[in-house]
Amino acid sequence: MRKSGYIFIGVVLLFIYSSCQMNEQTNNASEIDNKVEALIQQMTLDEKIGQMCQVNGGQGHDESIRNGAIGSILNEVDPVNINRLQKIALEESRLGIPIIVARDVIHGFKTVFPIPLGQAATWNPELVQEGCRIAAKEASSTGVKWTFAPMIDISRDARWGRIAESLGEDPYLTSVLGAAMVKGFQGDSLNDQTSIVACAKHFAGYGAAEGGRDYNSTLIPPRELRDIYLPPFKAAVDAGVRTFMSGFNDIDGVPSTGSEFLFRQVLREEWQFDGFVVSDWASPWEMINHGFVADEKEAAKRSIIAGVNMEMATTTYRDNIKALLDEGALDIKIIDQAVREILRVKFELGLFDNPYIAEESQNQFAKAExxxxxxxxxxxxxxxxxxxxxxxxxxxxxxxxxxxxxxxxxxxxxxxxxxxxxxxxxxxxxxxxxxxxxxxxxxxxxxxxxxxxxxxxxxxxxxxxxxxxxxxxxxxxxxxxxxxxxxxxxxxxxxxxxxxxxxxxxxxxxxxxxxxxxxxxxxxxxxxxxxxxxxxxxxxxxxxxxxxxxxxxGKYNPSGKLPVTFPKVVGQIPMYYNHKNTGRPANPDSWTQMYDIPVKAPQTSLGNESHYIDAGYEPLYPFGYGLSYTTYEYSELTINKTNFNRDETIEVSFNIENTGEFDGVEIAQLYVRDLVGNVSRPVKELKAFKRISLQKGEQSTISMEVKVSDLAFHNIEMEKVVEAGEFQLWIGGDSNATLSTKFTVN
Known part of the structure; x- marks a missing residue:
């Protein structure tokens, strides 16, 4: 048989296998949906409300679990007690609905990995995924089945303490690594005993807290929200994340927890997310402090209407849902849908079939690997x-x-x-x-x-x-x-x-x-x-x-690259590489340091450009920067053609040579700029990267691809488009890359 015949048969078999997998997944989803609907029909209103309530761990929850008044417990890590509580839920409550135990498993459980911002400096999604898989194995061995990670807030302000928990300032890098974390926590199947549910947080814009002060307001224009802050969350949805968490912040006066735009329009209608949303700690109640609602009853109403399925820690849902239904302020259909989405995830996680932690699975910590x-x-x-x-x-x-x-x-x-x-x-x-x-x-x-x-x-x-x-x-x-x-x-x-x-x-x-x-x-x-x-x-x-x-x-040659821009002084913040050019960009040839300005110099002596007269316009270290014990030289940058249609792929090729005295790993980075848009565009945007191992003296030809569709942005009419025009593309070892070429989109 000819080679083409084998290829044809292989393609057919692959299609059949893929179709079988898709059918199996569809059948499993349908089976779960049927089980959920059957359960919903049997539940009392009190039991439905109970599923929407998450309480902190500790003593005194037995009777509430027995009555079906608790859907989730957080901060409980004793496997013996977790098994005891699950036994009450499964065997002593009326409907036998298991609880889901949650914990902040952020960058490891017992075996602690670098903080997420440090993991982002690896630019290695496979390694990041492995770290989360290990964290899931350790945490699940205690009975923890849900973590409040990854945190994929874009973070441009080093003053903000939670930048440590983020993956940095770039939407693309955060999207890639955030998706890897989701896959690591959730594994190949949520039904695996070692898998735990991931939670994409904080939806949305929390990392833009004004002044870097935690919990503060955020002022994010709609276009920037869509193009900078939301893409990592969409990547998490595409990676299969099953829960989201609302943010503490308000955006333009609307607290995230009460935002129908975020949770109804974007998350559910546009992205078709069918998992569930949990509030951050007491965030429904905190809308009173925001001045967005008058009391706890209104806080519960606005949160539920916005699409927040479960309340963490506080009791505005438990205390007010019945009254809101009686008054006609809420429809029972919205409660049923909220519970439906919670139960679906519990079934997917296998809690109904395998709720207990086996003794031989407990305390699997700090293995050599x-x-x-x-x-x-x-x-x-x-x-x-x-x-x-x-x-x-x-x-x-x-x-x-x-x-x-x-x-x-x-x-x-x-x-x-x-x-x-x-x-x-x-x-x-x-x-x-x-x-x-x-x-x-x-x-x-x-x-x-x-x-x-x-x-x-x-x-x-x-x-x-x-x-x-x-x-x-x-x-x-x-x-x-x-x-x-x-x-x-x-x-x-x-x-x-x-x-x-x-x-x-x-x-x-x-x-x-x-x-x-x-x-x-x-x-x-x-x-x-x-x-x-x-x-x-x-x-x-x-x-x-x-x-x-x-x-x-020297046993290990450094390969880390910065996932955030390092400012020289705090007064330069916010400082990030993918900024706009402005009408008067800084000119390196005309910048004069403050102490070098002549006395009584005329007002326009410095050229009237965008910079600080005492700190200049450059950071201490740019995004993507990182040295090695060896050196790398980039050359021979080519692309497959210079004119592209919107449905095509840009194929990039370049040479890289290890010109130093050590073997090493370089992280090559590809940046693009849309030179003219109907709204101003960033000076550079990361669109691809690759880890490349090179022995000393070795030269290699490397290929990367960028889909033209990935150049899309929201234009002046807030439509997501790839505009026709000229683009510049760079390849190099950081965001200051200089090796470049140009192409056009028709």
Whole structure:
């Protein structure tokens, strides 16, 4: 038989297999829907309301579960107690509806991975997915079957504490990694015992909190909402996410929890989402504080009408739904639909058939392969920002002075949102460097007991150790409590007297490596001048120490790239790469620093351009930036043609060569600019990226693809279109890429 015949048969078999899978999925969905409808018909109003209520864990819920008055419990992680509560729900309640146990499993359970912002610096969706799969396995072994992650709020303000929990500033990168997290948590099937339901949060725009102050109002134009803030949530829906969470913020005066536009129009009508929505903690009640509703009854009404199925923690639903129905303010159909969507997910999760945690499945924590994956994630997350005179990697013969408040902090390196993290599993930089270089080669002095220390009592010992060393490794940053929810900072320099200690250490004349563990980009521009090398380690999790030791020793060549722009000073915020050009863009040839302006210079002497006279217009480090121990050269950029129709694909090819002395991994990034639109367009937008492994001296031809349809945006009429016209395309190692070409869309 000819090869074409085999190919034809293969295609037919693949079609039959795919059709069978689709039919099986359709049949399963129909079967679940039938079960849900049968259950809805049997439920009393009290039982329906109960499904819409989520309560915090603890004592005193037995009778409510027995009466069908609770649909979900959060913050319960004892498998014995969870089995006991499920037994009450399944065997002692009238209809036997299981509860769903929820927990914030954000970047690991017992085995803690880097904070999400650190994971974003890996630019590695497969690794991010694996981390969430491991977190799901550990959490599900205790009975937790629902997590409030991923957080896919676009985050452009480093002052905002929850930037640590985000995937950065870019819609495309956040979409790709957010989808990977959904797939990791939910696995191949929700019915798998090790799968947990993911929750896309916070819908929507929470990351744009004014002034970086948590819970604050957001002022997002409709076009920016559609083009910047919503795409990651649509990607989560496409990845199969089964729950959403409303945000605390209001957008243009409408709290997210009460927004029919977000949950009815966008989520359900436009995106056809059929999972369910949970409020954030007490967010229906908080609409009273917003001044959006007068009382709890109105809060319940507006939330339910908006499309929020389940209320977290507070009781406005439980206390007011009956009265609202009696008054005609709510229709029973909207209650039935809300319950229908909750029950559907419970059936999909297999809770009706397999509600209990088997003893042999319990407490499956910190396996060797889990720790290795956490180490790999930490290694890939760390970003080399500076390496003067090729100071790194260190030589095995060098004596190291390890100094700083984060050098031996097993708990602090785990970062924010680690309710179940086990700090006894953490391996700190001190332990790891002693293991790598030998105890006699590592001289330790913390210098400061915590990152916020404001006295210099520990300086003397630190300087003493530095003088006896060949090189100083200063591990500073911020403790985990200084970032995360409700931990916004107006000043994002290194806290305490860290800057003072670094300056004193530099006076010893020894080379200094600055390692920063933090939950956000810090304004390290001035102090980094005192460092010969800088590594940004974020909060790296359980295996942060070994990952850092591998990088310092050269066992691992850094490959991390920044998922956010680093400002020079806090006054530049918000600062992000995909900004608009303005009518008077900054000109690098005409910018004059404030102290260089002549006295009594005329008003127009600086050209009247868009920049700060004291900080310029450039960031400290751009989005996508990250160095390596080797160097890469891009060349020979070509595209398959120069004129495209809207249904075609742009095929990009380029050469990349490892021109340095180490094997390495480069993350090539593809950016596009729509040069003229009927509304102004960003100066660059990330549209694709690829991790490329190259041995020293190796050259490779790399291909990437971008669909022309992915160039769409919302025009002046708020229609999503790809406009005809000229586009510019760049390839390079960060958002300042210069190798470019142009093409047109017909």
């Amino acid at each position: 889990y720790l290795e994956a956490a180490k790999q994630a930490a290694s890939q997350s760390m970003v080399l920002l500076k390496n003067d005179e090729k100071l790194l990697p260190l030589k095995s013969t060098q004596k190291i002075a390890l100094i700083g408040p984060m050098a031996n902090q097993a708990y602090e390196q785990l970062g924010t949102w680690i309710f179940d993290g086990d700090s006894t599993l953490s391996i700190t930089p001190l332990t790891a460097l002693q293991n790598e270089f030998g105890k006699d080669k590592v001289l330790f002095a913390e210098g400061m007991s915590i990152s916020r220390t404001r006295h210099n009592k520990g300086f003397r010992q630190a300087i003493k150790q530095a003088k006896k060393s060949d090189v100083i490794v200063f591990v500073g940053g911020e403790e985990s409590i200084l970032s995360g929810e409700a931990h916004s900072r107006a000043n994002i320099d290194l806290p305490g007297v860290q800057n003072d200690l670094i300056k004193e250490l530099k006076k010893t004349g020894k080379p200094l490596i600055l390692v920063v563990m933090a939950g956000r980009p810090l304004t390290i521009g001035e102090i980094s001048k005192y460092a010969d090398a800088v590594i940004y380690a974020w909060h790296p999790g359980t295996m942060g120490g070994p990952a850092l030791a591998d990088i310092l020793s």
